[in-house]
Amino acid sequence: xxxxxxxxxxxxxxxxxxxxxxxxxxxxxxxxxxxxxxxxxxxxxxxxxxxxxxxxxxxxxxxxxxxxxxxxxxxxxxxxxxxxxxxxxxxxxxxxxxxxxxxxxxxxxxxxxxxxxxxxxxxxxxxxxxxxxxxxxxxxxxxxxxxxxxxxxxxxxxxxxxxxxxxxxxxxxxxxxxxxxxxxxxxxxxxxxxxxxxxxxxxxxxxxxxxx
Amino acid sequence: xxxxxxxxxxxxxxxxxxxxxxxxxxxxxxxxxxxxxxxxxxxxxxxxxxxxxxxxxxxxxxxxxxxxxxxxxxxxxxxxxxxxxxxxxxxxxxxxxxxxxxxxxxxxxxxxxxxxxxxxxxxxxxxxxxxxxxxxxxxxxxxxxxxxxxxxxxxxxxxxxxxxxxxxxxxxxxxxxxxxxxxxxxxxxxxxxxxxxxxxxxxxxxxxxxxx
Amino acid sequence: xxxxxxxxxxxxxxxxxxxxxxxxxxxxxxxxxxxxxxxxxxxxxxxxxxxxxxxxxxxxxxxxxxxxxxxxxxxxxxxxxxxxxxxxxxxxxxxxxxxxxxxxxxxxxxxxxxxxxxxxxxxxxxxxxxxxxxxxxxxxxxxxxxxxxxxxxxxxxxxxxxxxxxxxxxxxxxxxxxxxxxxxxxxxxxxxxxxxxxxxxxxxxxxxxxxx
Amino acid sequence: xxxxxxxxxxxxxxxxxxxxxxxxxxxxxxxxxxxxxxxxxxxxxxxxxxxxxxxxxxxxxxxxxxxxxxxxxxxxxxxxxxxxxxxxxxxxxxxxxxxxxxxxxxxxxxxxxxxxxxxxxxxxxxxxxxxxxxxxxxxxxxxxxxxxxxxxxxxxxxxxxxxxxxxxxxxxxxxxxxxxxxxxxxxxxxxxxxxxxxxxxxxxxxxxxxxx
DNA sequence: AATGAATGAGTGTTCATTCAT
DNA sequence: AATGAATGAACACTCATTCAT
Numbered sequence: 067x068x069x070x071x072x073x074x075x076x077x078x079x080x081x082x083x084x085x086x087x088x089x090x091x092x093x094x095x096x097x098x099x100x101x102x103x104x105x106x107x108x109x110x111x112x113x114x115x116x117x118x119x120x121x122x123x124x125x126x127x128x129x130x131x132x133x134x135x136x137x138x139x140x141x142x143x144x145x146x147x148x149x150x151x152x153x154x155x156x157x158x159x160x161x162x163x164x165x166x167x168x169x170x171x172x173x174x175x176x177x178x179x180x181x182x183x184x185x186x187x188x189x190x191x192x193x194x195x196x197x198x199x200x201x202x203x204x205x206x207x208x209x210x211x212x213x214x215x216x217x218x219x220x221x222x223x224x225x226x227x228x229x230x231x232x233x234x235x236x237x238x239x240x241x242x243x244x245x246x247x248x249x250x251x252x253x254x255x256x257x258x259x260x261x262x263x264x265x266x267x268x269x270x271x272x273x274x275x276x277x278x
Numbered sequence: 279x280x281x282x283x284x285x286x287x288x289x290x291x292x293x294x295x296x297x298x299x300x301x302x303x304x305x306x307x308x309x310x311x312x313x314x315x316x317x318x319x320x321x322x323x324x325x326x327x328x329x330x331x332x333x334x335x336x337x338x339x340x341x342x343x344x345x346x347x348x349x350x351x352x353x354x355x356x357x358x359x360x361x362x363x364x365x366x367x368x369x370x371x372x373x374x375x376x377x378x379x380x381x382x383x384x385x386x387x388x389x390x391x392x393x394x395x396x397x398x399x400x401x402x403x404x405x406x407x408x409x410x411x412x413x414x415x416x417x418x419x420x421x422x423x424x425x426x427x428x429x430x431x432x433x434x435x436x437x438x439x440x441x442x443x444x445x446x447x448x449x450x451x452x453x454x455x456x457x458x459x460x461x462x463x464x465x466x467x468x469x470x471x472x473x474x475x476x477x478x479x480x481x482x483x484x485x486x487x488x489x490x
Numbered sequence: 491x492x493x494x495x496x497x498x499x500x501x502x503x504x505x506x507x508x509x510x511x512x513x514x515x516x517x518x519x520x521x522x523x524x525x526x527x528x529x530x531x532x533x534x535x536x537x538x539x540x541x542x543x544x545x546x547x548x549x550x551x552x553x554x555x556x557x558x559x560x561x562x563x564x565x566x567x568x569x570x571x572x573x574x575x576x577x578x579x580x581x582x583x584x585x586x587x588x589x590x591x592x593x594x595x596x597x598x599x600x601x602x603x604x605x606x607x608x609x610x611x612x613x614x615x616x617x618x619x620x621x622x623x624x625x626x627x628x629x630x631x632x633x634x635x636x637x638x639x640x641x642x643x644x645x646x647x648x649x650x651x652x653x654x655x656x657x658x659x660x661x662x663x664x665x666x667x668x669x670x671x672x673x674x675x676x677x678x679x680x681x682x683x684x685x686x687x688x689x690x691x692x693x694x695x696x697x698x699x700x701x702x
Numbered sequence: 703x704x705x706x707x708x709x710x711x712x713x714x715x716x717x718x719x720x721x722x723x724x725x726x727x728x729x730x731x732x733x734x735x736x737x738x739x740x741x742x743x744x745x746x747x748x749x750x751x752x753x754x755x756x757x758x759x760x761x762x763x764x765x766x767x768x769x770x771x772x773x774x775x776x777x778x779x780x781x782x783x784x785x786x787x788x789x790x791x792x793x794x795x796x797x798x799x800x801x802x803x804x805x806x807x808x809x810x811x812x813x814x815x816x817x818x819x820x821x822x823x824x825x826x827x828x829x830x831x832x833x834x835x836x837x838x839x840x841x842x843x844x845x846x847x848x849x850x851x852x853x854x855x856x857x858x859x860x861x862x863x864x865x866x867x868x869x870x871x872x873x874x875x876x877x878x879x880x881x882x883x884x885x886x887x888x889x890x891x892x893x894x895x896x897x898x899x900x901x902x903x904x905x906x907x908x909x910x911x912x913x914x
Numbered sequence: 915a916a917t918g919a920a921t922g923a924g925t926g927t928t929c930a931t932t933c934a935t
Numbered sequence: 936a937a938t939g940a941a942t943g944a945a946c947a948c949t950c951a952t953t954c955a956t
Contacts, residue, residue: 090302219461226442227435249431259470514726643885650866673855681893
């Protein structure tokens with residue numbers, strides 16, 4: 067069996083164990099057993115527990131950002147792009163709960179090296195949202211631009227709300243990705259003030275066509 | 279030295295170590311040393327690592343909810359109450375970053391018993407926000423009520439955004455509690471759509487007078 | 491409360507705990523609590539765990555040998571004296587099972603100092619039996635005497651059988667001291683060979699009158 | 703070095719330490735060091751201190767009963783079988799004093815799980831003796847049978863005497879297995895009463911031929 | 915390419931024992 | 936005469952990691 071395949075099996079096992087038990091409570095024994103290989107092989111391929119964990123974070127971070135990017139078409143208006151991105155995000159986290167636990171909980175909880183790794187991914191997503199907000203402002207002919215730090219804060223808030231809803235959707239019976247995305251779009255785009263007055267944001271009728 | 283005092287010293291030390299190292303990486307030795315007592319005394323007063331951690335979570339959860347409640351006056355309009363609550367929340371988390379790490383990260387990452395403890399506090403806060411949204415709807419003469427699940431999702435999103443901004447404010451140089459609260463109020467109350475069109479929500483001029 | 495009384499209370503508690511938990515598993519905390527005093531007081535009166543245990547052994551050894559001696563009248567024939575001694579022995583061990591556990595099990599199991607203490611008592615009892623056997627031989631006009639070492643072995647065997655029956659009687663439902671003594675007298679005095687042929691030893695009709 | 707061999711080495715060391723120090727006073731460190739291995743290996747192979755102790759008890763119980771059975775030929779008369787069994791018993795306990803300490807003292811002193819393990823072996827031996835007594839009664843044309851409980855008591859007494867003599871022989875300079883067996887046969891078979899009148903039981907002239 | 919065998923270092927926890935009062 | 940407060944030292948157990956093959 068080629069090395070690359072074995073390595074993926076190990077990462078699969080590691081993500082599952084890390085996601086469920088947590089980084090420190092996870093034991094290399096358990097991971098090796100779940101991967102169906104001997105422990106020395108895990109060390110031969112992945113060097114150490116820290117390296118293994120880092121590899122998990124990197125792989126899953128890449129997978130998540132890729133999934134979000136794949137769901138968004140750059141030729142559509144800003145609110146549509148946000149809606150598509152959120153839908154993709156909620157769908158991916160719902161399908162890979164262990165990976166989401168690794169990225170959102172475990173990586174941030176066990177010290178700088180790992181937190182930095184996860185922060186890199188988060189920064190990328192925040193940047194994506196920040197660009198979106200900037201574009202939206204331009205589309206609305208808003209001038210002068212919002213202050214840069216305020217935009218950063220808004221993006222931060224939006225991403226935080228999304229993360230929180232992802233966990234909420236994962237643990238609340240029967241909440242779909244579309245529903246979570248819809249709730250968040252109403253909240254973020256329209257604002258509570260408008261919502262109170264009966265103003266709603268409605269999801270576009272047709273689904274986004276993934277580029278390929 | 280009386281027992282009650284010693285116990286608080288131990289909890290202080292434990293919150294600091296747990297918050298910085300994480301629950302599993304924290305060693306009872308280190309906590310005892312930081313508290314300036316011997317390890318057996320920690321066990322005599324707090325029974326076990328698990329009980330010690332639980333005690334930390336409970337103490338800090340109580341402190342946080344108390345701080346938020348103390349910042350809010352029930353005789354003011356909904357947006358003002360939200361603003362005051364957020365300001366208190368950001369101020370408290372900024373002043374007790376280790377406690378915030380314990381509540382927001384560590385407690386959720388290390389198994390049901392602890393997660394449940396932190397979830398209880400979070401539930402309380404979400405309920406607080408949920409009531410606020412309901413009140414706001416009534417104040418805006420909105421009839422019929424928003425669907426219950428949608429309100430739950432909105433509260434979840436708002437709390438998630440707040441949590442995220444708390445961490446952001448703690449790690450970004452020079453962001454004050456007022457600034458974080460202001461950003462979130464704009465985001466949550468006005469909505470991005472309005473913001474893009476130049477509509478802003480402005481913090482009330484006078485500070486809230488804590489009941490006394 | 492006078493010191494002597496307190497000390498006896500502590501020994502009572504200690505015998506109970508040592509007898510039930512075992513020497514090493516017994517904790518000074520538990521003993522102090524059961525005795526209704528603070529731990530430092532136990533140390534003030536009895537110095538250390540080892541000394542406390544030794545004191546227990548001594549007190550119970552004395553009590554046991556006293557009980558046996560009290561049951562035997564020197565003016566009766568040898569078999570009657572043996573019967574009376576055994577009856578007293580079984581009655582005492584049945585009434586003080588924790589003390590018996592301390593003497594027979596715990597003291598012998600935890601190293602020289604304690605084993606020696608218990609051995610001293612046992613030696614006394616073995617000597618008592620040895621004298622009895624010698625007297626019996628004389629009464630039976632047996633000359634020349636049995637070799638000394640053989641007599642020692644016989645006494646050892648008899649005492650061992652008695653110890654074993656004491657535990658057996660303590661743990662078997664409904665076996666009385668008289669019954670245990672009767673079984674042992676048959677075994678020891680008559681011998682299996684005779685028993686097989688229907689020869690029995692019968693307990694004397696009247697009870698022994700304790701000297702007082 | 704193959705696992706099975708290492709395991710026996712560990713059990714050897716454990717029996718020695720447990721027999722000399724006692725169960726609770728024995729430390730896993732000491733056992734591992736005496737076995738010439740690291741502590742984790744002891745845990746890898748034997749799981750826990752309790753399991754290790756249980757394994758010791760089981761191994762030595764099996765060895766002892768095997769030795770006794772191997773010394774007895776079922777085609778010989780009852781007294782001869784008893785004599786052979788006792789000789790084998792005393793020889794084995796004399797050669798393995800630590801094992802005898804584990805079985806007779808330690809196992810009975812440290813709680814139900816271990817006591818039950820040792821009791822199982824003892825029950826087997828008592829049953830063996832009980833059958834012997836029954837056979838002897840039949841051989842002596844004794845009819846009707848002795849009451850069942852009396853037989854149980856007799857077997858108990860005999861076994862207790864043997865156990866006691868085993869320890870006596872182990873601690874008294876120059877007492878051989880034959881001598882101990884001889885003393886006990888006289889005591890048990892002939893009875894003190896007959897002994898006093900000069901009646902002796904004599905060991906058979908030729909040694910028993912072990913079946914193969 | 916892969917593993918059975920083995921360990922150094924460290925953890926949570928307990929307990930006999932002692933001050934200071 | 937008696938105790939609340941405190942600890943040094945030790946122990947069972949675990950785990951990431953590495954040889955030798």
